[in-house]
Amino acid sequence: MSTPTQRLAVAAIALVTLGGPALAADLVIGTATEPSAMDPLFSRTGPNQNIAMQIFDRLVQPDVNLGMHPGLAESWTNLDPTTWRVKLRADARFHDGKPVTADDVVFSLERARNVPNSPAPFSNNVSGVTGLKALDATTLEVKTAEPTPDLMERIGFVYILERAAAEGKSLQDYNKGDGTIGSGPYRFKEWVPGDRVVLTRNDAYWGKKPEFDTVTIKFISNDAARVAALRSGAVDLIDGVPPADLPTLEKTQGLKVHTTASARLIYLALDGTRDESPFVTDLAGKPLTPNPLKDVRVRTAIARMINTPAIVDRVLNKAGVPAGQLVPEGVQGHDPALKPIAFDLEGAKKLLAEAGYKDGFGLTIHSSNDRFAGDKDIAQALGQMLSRGGIKVNGVVTQPYNVYAGAATKQTFSAFIFSLGNTTPTSGPGLRNLFMTNDPKAGTGGFNRTRYSNPAFDKALTEALSTFDEKQRLAGIQAATKLVFADMPIVPLYWQTVSWASKANIAYEANMSEDTSAALASVAK
Amino acid sequence: MTTLDAAPRAVAPAESDSPLARAAAGLARSPKAVVAAIVCALLLLTALVGPALAPQNPYDLNVLDIMDAKLPPGSESMAGQTFWLGTDGQGRDMLSAMIYGLRTSLFVGVFAGVVALMVGSALGLTAAFLGGRFDTIVMRLVDLMLGFPTLLVALILLALLGQGVGKVIFALVLVQWAMFARAVRGAALVEKNKDYIEAATMLGLSRPRILFGHLLPNCLSPLIVIGTLQVANAIAAEATLSFLGIGLPITQPSLGLLIANGFQVLLSGQYWISVYPGLLLLTLVFSINIVGDRLREVLNPRLAER
Numbered sequence: 001m002s003t004p005t006q007r008l009a010v011a012a013i014a015l016v017t018l019g020g021p022a023l024a025a026d027l028v029i030g031t032a033t034e035p036s037a038m039d040p041l042f043s044r045t046g047p048n049q050n051i052a053m054q055i056f057d058r059l060v061q062p063d064v065n066l067g068m069h070p071g072l073a074e075s076w077t078n079l080d081p082t083t084w085r086v087k088l089r090a091d092a093r094f095h096d097g098k099p100v101t102a103d104d105v106v107f108s109l110e111r112a113r114n115v116p117n118s119p120a121p122f123s124n125n126v127s128g129v130t131g132l133k134a135l136d137a138t139t140l141e142v143k144t145a146e147p148t149p150d151l152m153e154r155i156g157f158v159y160i161l162e163r164a165a166a167e168g169k170s171l172q173d174y175n176k177g178d179g180t181i182g183s184g185p186y187r188f189k190e191w192v193p194g195d196r197v198v199l200t201r202n203d204a205y206w207g208k209k210p211e212f213d214t215v216t217i218k219f220i221s222n223d224a225a226r227v228a229a230l231r232s233g234a235v236d237l238i239d240g241v242p243p244a245d246l247p248t249l250e251k252t253q254g255l256k257v258h259t260t261a262s263a264r265l266i267y268l269a270l271d272g273t274r275d276e277s278p279f280v281t282d283l284a285g286k287p288l289t290p291n292p293l294k295d296v297r298v299r300t301a302i303a304r305m306i307n308t309p310a311i312v313d314r315v316l317n318k319a320g321v322p323a324g325q326l327v328p329e330g331v332q333g334h335d336p337a338l339k340p341i342a343f344d345l346e347g348a349k350k351l352l353a354e355a356g357y358k359d360g361f362g363l364t365i366h367s368s369n370d371r372f373a374g375d376k377d378i379a380q381a382l383g384q385m386l387s388r389g390g391i392k393v394n395g396v397v398t399q400p401y402n403v404y405a406g407a408a409t410k411q412t413f414s415a416f417i418f419s420l421g422n423t424t425p426t427s428g429p430g431l432r433n434l435f436m437t438n439d440p441k442a443g444t445g446g447f448n449r450t451r452y453s454n455p456a457f458d459k460a461l462t463e464a465l466s467t468f469d470e471k472q473r474l475a476g477i478q479a480a481t482k483l484v485f486a487d488m489p490i491v492p493l494y495w496q497t498v499s500w501a502s503k504a505n506i507a508y509e510a511n512m513s514e515d516t517s518a519a520l521a522s523v524a525k
Numbered sequence: 526m527t528t529l530d531a532a533p534r535a536v537a538p539a540e541s542d543s544p545l546a547r548a549a550a551g552l553a554r555s556p557k558a559v560v561a562a563i564v565c566a567l568l569l570l571t572a573l574v575g576p577a578l579a580p581q582n583p584y585d586l587n588v589l590d591i592m593d594a595k596l597p598p599g600s601e602s603m604a605g606q607t608f609w610l611g612t613d614g615q616g617r618d619m620l621s622a623m624i625y626g627l628r629t630s631l632f633v634g635v636f637a638g639v640v641a642l643m644v645g646s647a648l649g650l651t652a653a654f655l656g657g658r659f660d661t662i663v664m665r666l667v668d669l670m671l672g673f674p675t676l677l678v679a680l681i682l683l684a685l686l687g688q689g690v691g692k693v694i695f696a697l698v699l700v701q702w703a704m705f706a707r708a709v710r711g712a713a714l715v716e717k718n719k720d721y722i723e724a725a726t727m728l729g730l731s732r733p734r735i736l737f738g739h740l741l742p743n744c745l746s747p748l749i750v751i752g753t754l755q756v757a758n759a760i761a762a763e764a765t766l767s768f769l770g771i772g773l774p775i776t777q778p779s780l781g782l783l784i785a786n787g788f789q790v791l792l793s794g795q796y797w798i799s800v801y802p803g804l805l806l807l808t809l810v811f812s813i814n815i816v817g818d819r820l821r822e823v824l825n826p827r828l829a830e831r
Contacts, residue, residue: 224789231792244595244793314594315614369770376775380586380615383776387586396586396776397688 027212027506030229031516032240033370034219036119036402038191039174040159040182041112043120045405046421050516051197051217052159056182059086059105060156061207064511064520066263066331068152068425072100072160072183081147081468088138092206094162095187102134107163109155117171119406120446124433125154127443147466149473153424185210185519195219199518208519215518221370227501230255236506239516241499243317243373249501256524259499260510263331263422265323266372268306268365268382268491270299271414273451279414281362283392292361293414299488300341301351302415305389306382307343312494315377320494325481326420326427326434328495331512333427333477338485340492348389360390367417368405369398372496379417408449419496420447423513428465428477435484436461452489544745544824551823558819561812568809572628579621580606584777590616595790598797611797613778613786622783623802629779630809633690634760637697641759642752644698645705650736650744652706653713663706670703675758676765683771693772697759708751712744746824753817757810764806780806 033047040052059073074089092100109132112122128151131143144151162181169179180188185207186199199215218235220226223242227249229235241249241257250257271277272293282288292298312320322340327333352360363386367379376398383396399407408416422430437453438445444458445451457480464476485492500508500516509520552558571578581588593602593616600608602616610619652663670678682696716722717740725735764781766772768788773779778786780802787799 224792227792242789242793244790244795248793310591314591314616377614380775381591383586384589384591384615393586395774398775 025212026214026216027237027518027521028235029215029217029516029518029521030220030226030235030238031217032219032221032223032226032238033401034194034221035197037171037175038177038180038188038197039115039169039171040161040180041108041115041122042118042171042174044122045120046514052182053184053515054186054199054215054517054519055180055184055188056159056161057092057100057184058157058159060152062157062423062425062511062513064260064509066423066425066512068156071156072105073152073156076152078149078468081466082144084142084144084151085135086140086142088140089206090138092183093204094165094183095181095202096162096165097204098162098164099137100160100162100183101137102140103137104163105140105160106132106134107167108160109158111161111166112158119409122158123440124429124443124446125158129155146462147468149468149470150424150426150428150465153426153429157423186215189214210519211522212518217518223373230501230503233503237500237502237508237516237521239498239500239514240373241501243319243497243499246317246319246499254504255501256504256506256508257499257501258508258510259497260512261321261328261330262496262498262514263327263512264372264419264496264498264514265326265422266320266375266378266417266419266493266496267323268302268493269408269413269416269418269450270302270488270490271411271450272296272299272489273453274411277414278412279364279366279394281392281394283359283362285362285394288361291414292355292357295355296487297351297355298357299491301348301355301389302386302391303341303488303491304344304348304351305385305391306341306491306493307385308340308493309343311378311381315374315381316494316497319373319497319499321497322494323492325485325492326430327422331422331427332425332474333431333481335478335481338482345389352390360392362392362394363415364394364413365396365415365417366404366408366413367396367398368401371401371404372419373498375417378493382417411449411451416449417493418449421514426474426477427481428461428473431461431477431480431484432465435489450489452484452487454484454487457483457487543742544749548749548820548823552816552819555819558816561815561819564808564812565816568627568812569631571624572631575624575628579618579624581618581621583617583622583625586776592616595795595798597795610801611795613783613798614790617778619783619797619801622778623780623805626778626780626783626802627805627809629690629773629777630760630763630781630806633693633697633763633779634756637694637701637759637763638752638756640694641698641701641755642705642748645702646709646741646744646748648702649706649709650713650740653710654717654732654736654740660710664710667703667706670700671707673700675700675762679762679766680769680771683766688771688774690773693763693766696766697762700762701755701759704751704755705748708747709744712747713740716740716743750817750821750824753813753820757813757817760806760813761810780809 035048035051036043040056057072059071060068061071072088072092073086076086078084109126112126128144128148130145133141135141165181166179174180177188185202185205187202189198189200191197197217201210201213220229226238227245230238249255270293275291276289277291280288280291308322324340325338365379365383367375369376379396379398383393387393420434432444433447435452436444436458438448438451461480464473464480467473467476498514502508505524507522507524593612594614596608596612598611608618648663652660678700679696686692725739767779767781768785783802784799791799
């Protein structure tokens with residue numbers, strides 16, 4: 001027996017539940033990391049690009065498997081080895097209604113060269129470009145110093161601003177929305193630092209129609225709090241799902257998990273270039289010269305002490321793939337012959353003894369604690385393994401990424417955990433940024449925090465990257481990859497497996513570049 | 526209720542009626558407080574002999590094995606050792622980690638509490654005795670310190686100083702001394718006009734001797750109470766700071782850090798990493814607070830039993 005009130009209540013509940021998907025015109029995303037600025041060219045770190053890619057377009061658009069498709073550029077042709085012609089699409093409009101012109105592209109690419117105080121500049125993307133000319137409203141001519149077959153992999157990933165709106169604007173102006181005018185699927189509404197970014201739908205978008213009226217991106221850095229926000233319904237979609245929570249979330253009714261293998265490499269960088277390294281000591285804790293990490297045998301020994309499969313299995317709940325090089329299978333430039341370094345404690349000890357460090361030496365391991373899943377746990381696990389391998393681990397220190405990244409770039413540490421997200425179809429740009437001699441003028445080695453420098457590698461990679469024949473180019477990239485990993489300037493650990501979780505009525509395109517964007521979300525059919 | 530004037534008061538330091546003796550006697554009359562005091566004593570003892578008691582040294586990276594990570598209570602390790610309370614994400618035996626964590630928490634709490642007590646009461650006594658400009662400066666400083674939320678000040682300090690046991694203690698002392706200074710000054714202001722102080726002054730005793738030999742013993746009652754409660758506060762504050770990730774180094778987890786580590790996986794079913802250290806911290810702070818409350822009842826003349 002039920003009273004009319006009860007029946008009414010049941011009906012109301014049914015209506016709300018069934019009506020849910022149809023009403024999902026707004027999207028609330030809970031994201032782990034906050035951007036440092038709204039200027040899309042300020043920093044190419046993931047958190048910044050996640051916001052930028054929703055407001056701004058690029059010349060090319062990556063797909064979820066790092067494939068490259070036309071974006072603002074409709075087509076591009078190579079007139080001679082150093083001259084390119086890029087044709088822009090005519091129907092793209094900025095949020096203020098003005099058409100996207102070749103002049104805006106020239107402005108944006110020029111601007112990418114020099115953004116003051118940028119912690120991770122886009123300058124690498126335009127470093128080889130010597131001439132930029134707008135031939136007409138939709139045609140652009142690009143001249144390069146060297147033959148650059150992968151030009152579009154470089155300039156293609158720079159966000160395009162409107163010259164009239166952005167010229168002369170300061171960082172603060174962008175943060176307030178002044179100049180933050182792109183041609184992307186969503187418009188910038190506001191940024192409340194520490195809390196949220198709000199975007200609204202761009203009805204005039206040239207591509208796939210954006211699905212949500214309003215997108216609110218909330219910054220919830222605490223893993224447990226982010227998961228709780230999804231469970232309680234406060235947000236529709238979260239990124240950076242902690243591996244430990246995956247089994248329960250998958251079983252929870254009303255929730256969905258979206259998982260993919262990512263091309264982000266987590267690695268242990270070793271300061272193998274300086275004679276004295278700040279966190280290398282002798283067994284008594286005094287500074288040790290010469291720096292043992294300069295010896296490739298020591299670096300290889302460290303690599304062999306690390307049981308990566310165990311880390312992936314126990315610390316990451318299997319959310320990773322052990323790595324022996326920069327990019328995973330499926331990204332061009334991957335060399336199937338380069339296997340993950342095998343765990344071999346005895347071999348490691350032998351190598352250490354050969355190098356003259358039979359009793360080991362002291363080392364402090366540094367890591368971020370909020371950049372990627374499990375970073376501080378991995379640092380401690382490495383502490384265990386290195387300690388077993390015969391190295392006296394003086395400490396494991398973790399810091400927030402915003403503090404840590406700057407310090408690591410300034411060579412503050414000796415052995416430190418870092419990651420590199422590969423977002424291009426080939427490993428070329430990644431290799432160039434991570435391993436080529438650090439030379440800000442030439443735009444190489446921008447992320448080379450160990451200051452590794454090997455002329456043979458530099459030459460091999462430069463030659464490979466200027467080869468137009470695709471097969472030869474990839475073979476060249478693979479050969480260069482072999483060269484660099486024989487030197488072990490970094491110890492590759494694993495490629496992440498990344499997950500998003502959403503309410504069941506939201507679909508999400510899990511992607512290898514780890515982008516969290518409303519443009520990749522949709523109402524589930 | 527008796528009025529303040531009618532309340533019996535110690536006129537001069539008297540051995541038979543010292544606050545400590547009264548405290549002990551008063552404590553013994555409440556069964557609740559006796560139980561709490563025994564728990565406190567047991568925990569203190571555990572902390573003192575900890576390393577001998579713990580099955581594993583959880584701070585030694587060499588004995589940890591991530592292959593033993595996140596095992597539920599009662600599991601056996603690869604080496605055949607039983608983890609009665611399970612292991613954390615690094616393969617630390619939770620029981621050992623808690624014993625060591627208790628050591629750290631108690632050490633930090635007691636040490637910070639005692640140093641803050643010494644600094645605070647010295648300043649408070651001197652301020653009350655000297656009066657004038659020194660008094661004004663110290664008390665405005667106290668107002669300033671008490672005006673800021675404790676945790677906020679500690680957070681900022683640690684953000685500037687970095688991690689480490691010494692730094693945490695320093696931060697806790699800095700945020701706690703003001704409580705002691707204010708309480709001691711209040712008590713000393715009442716005492717300093719009494720005859721025995723006047724007599725001591727007439728006798729030509731030195732200032733330090735009057736301050737610490739005569740005035741201080743008569744201001745002990747509020748100090749004992751606040752001291753006890755502040756130790757509990759310091760333990761809780763250290764746990765909070767570690768929980769927020771800026772207290773102690775991650776390789777040497779205190780109770781707060783253990784709770785923080787487990788909190789991340791609480792909803793994924795690995796309750797033991799967070800719950801057991803949480804219970805231990807709760808028991809510790811709770812029993813110290815009960816003892817402190819009882820001391821307040823005994824030592825405060827207005828609440829004193831006949």
